[in-house]
Amino acid sequence: MQLSEFDFDLPEDLIALRPAVPRDTARLLVSKPNHGIEDAIVSALPTYLRSGDVLIFNDTRTLAASLRATRAQRGPVGGPVSVDINLHQRVDGARWKAFVRPAKRVALGDVLTFHDDFQAEVSGLGEAGEVTLTFSKSGVDLDQAIAKFGSMPLPPYIARKRAVDAQDAQDYQTVYARAEGSVATPTAGLHFTPNLLKSLDEAGIESHWVTLHVGAGTFLPVKVDNIQDHVMHSETYEVSAQTAVAVARAKAEGRRVIAVGTTSLRTLESIVDQDGQITYGGGDTSIFITPGYRFTVVDGLITNFHLPKSTLLMLVGALIGMEALRDVYRHAIDARYRFYSYGDASLLWKAPTS
Structure with missing residues (x-):
C-alpha cells in the first residue's frame, strides 16, 4: 500500500x-x-x-526522558553549545540510544554535560540524529539523575506550542x-x-x-x-x-x-x-x-x-x-x-x- x-x-x-x-x-x-x-x-x-x-x-x-545538555568548546575558538536529548531505548545499565538535536553539533567522543556530576559520552552514531550515550552514572543512580534533570518527553506537536511544565x-x-x-x-x-x-x-x-x-x-x-x-x-x-x-x-x-x-x-x-x-x-x-x-x-x-x-x-x-x-x-x-x-x-x- x-x-x-x-x-x-x-x-x-x-x-x-x-x-x-x-x-x-x-x-x-x-x-x-x-x-x-x-x-x-x-x-x-x-x-x-x-x-x-x-x-x-x-x-x-x-521516564523524564527529555534532557538539555551542554557540549564543551572544541579547539581554541567558539564556545560551549546546547543540545536537546531525547532518550528512546535503554541499551544497558549505563547506555541509552537517543535522538539529539541539532545532530550536527555532536561528534563521536564528545562529552555532554547535564550537571556538574552528570555527563555522557557520545559513544556511537546512527542515522537521523540517533546517538548512543554512555553515562557517568549507571543503574538506579542513572535513573535518579534522569528523573532529576529530565522533563516529560511531550510529542513535538505539543512542545512546539507550549513549554513542558510541572502539570x-x-x-x-x-x-x-x-x-x-x-x-x-x-x-x-x-x-x-x-x-x-x-x-x-x-x-x-x-x-x-x-x-x-x-x-x-x-x-x-x-x-x-x-x-x-x-x-x-x-x-x-x-x-x-x-x-x-x-x-x-x-x-x-x-x-x-x-x-x-x-x-x-x-x-x-x-x-x-x-x-x-x-x-x-x-x-x-x-x-x-x-x-x-x-x-x-x-x-x-x-x-x-x-x-x-x-x-x-x-x-x-x-x-x-x-x-x-x-x-x-x-x-x-x-x-x-x-x-x-x-x-x-x-x-x-x-x-x-x-
Whole structure:
C-alpha cells in the first residue's frame, strides 16, 4: 500500500494541548461494523462492553526522558553549545540510544554535560540524529539523575506550542503506571481513572496488564512511499503467566479481548507462537501491523486519534478496514474531536474476516 492512503488534513485547532479534566470526561467515538458511529464519553465505556470482556492495559511508566545538555568548546575558538536529548531505548545499565538535536553539533567522543556530576559520552552514531550515550552514572543512580534533570518527553506537536511544565509530570502518566522504562506514554490509558477502573470491575469486565516500554521510534514518521519498506524500531515487552492464561481462557471461551492502546495490541499480537498458543515472558518486538494483517488475539481497540501517515494509523486501518478508517476520521474531524496524545478516544471493533 502507498503512504498517501494514510494522509488527511487536520485543522490545527483540533490538536489537544491539555487533557480533559477529569480524564474520563474525554469524548469517546464508538465504531462497530454494521452499526455506524456513535458519540459518547469515556466514563460511559462500561455500557459499551459486556461482562466477561477482557481489557489489556500497558502498565509501563514514562521516564523524564527529555534532557538539555551542554557540549564543551572544541579547539581554541567558539564556545560551549546546547543540545536537546531525547532518550528512546535503554541499551544497558549505563547506555541509552537517543535522538539529539541539532545532530550536527555532536561528534563521536564528545562529552555532554547535564550537571556538574552528570555527563555522557557520545559513544556511537546512527542515522537521523540517533546517538548512543554512555553515562557517568549507571543503574538506579542513572535513573535518579534522569528523573532529576529530565522533563516529560511531550510529542513535538505539543512542545512546539507550549513549554513542558510541572502539570505534565502528572498528566502524561497513566494512573496505573508501574514498570519504569518508556520514553513516550501509551496515551489511550491516560483516559482511565480509579473510578472508571472500579466501574469496569463492577460490570464484570476483567482488567489485566502487560508491559511494553514505548520507544520514540514507534512514532517516527514513515518516509517511504511503499509502507512495506518501512522498518520498525524494536521495543521490549513483558507478559506475565497470569495475563497470558487470562487471554487464552477468554479466547477459548469466545469472550472478547480489547487492547487499551496500540502498544497493548502490538504486545498481544507478538505473544502468539507458531501453533497459535498464547505465550508469556519477555522479549523484543518490532511487529508492524498494516492492512491485510490477520489478528489472532485482539477483538477491539481503545485508542486516541493518530497522526497522518503514521504506523499507528496503519494499525487502526488493519483492524477496522480502510473504508471504516476513513469514515471514523472524517466523523472525528467533522464532530471536532480532539486529536493526538492529550486528545479524545475511540472504541473500535475488528472488522469481520471473510
